[in-house]
Amino acid sequence: MATRTDNEIRELTPEQGQQLLDDKARQYLGISGEEFRIRWEAGEIDADDEPDVMRVAMLLPLAG
């Protein structure tokens, strides 16, 4: 077992962050990133509603 270097860190632009949010909202919840954001900010979605909500909500700051 060799000693490894640290993992790659990638700085995303807000556009790349929005794309990632959209991809994961569709993958995990079947809605767009924009719809997720609107429903989240309106308080219609709870982080504990289902397992994947928190997974997607954590991406929101990347989207600016």
Add this chain to the structure above:
Amino acid sequence: MPARTPAEAVQAYRASISRVLSCLTTAHVDVGGGYAPSAAPHALIMAGNDAVALRGASRLTLAVSEHYTITEDSDAGWQVHRAAYFYAIGLHDTGELLAYHWHPRGKSPVVDPHLHVRANIQLGERWLGKVHLPTGAIELEDIVSLAVNELAVEPLREDWELLLHENRA
């Protein structure tokens, strides 16, 4: 040594997380928001918040993400503080087993750190997976240590224990 600028503080934080993750996975980390202090948190996300496979007979997966803020303290210089976290340990092909959450913002009335155990067990009218088991604050180092010491995950680097010890200091 205290960070003299927000950028120094953020770079040290990001490097620290990356180093801890390297104990278990080669997955990349995405960050955004730059180095500017703001009321809104910044995010650090491993592998798009997908579950990544860990090495070992237990066939576990891990997902990791954190939110953080950047503040200046008159004595300690610029500092990064965690503002939320999501650490999920899952079983390959089955899904989440354990989900450590801290989400002080948002609609949920539960704002303290907690654990969800994704077991299909009904307790009265509730399912165990929905129950918020209080934990106190969990560190990423705790998750790595749990995985290796108790859950049969094989570390990817020989110096993982030393690295965790140094990171906790």
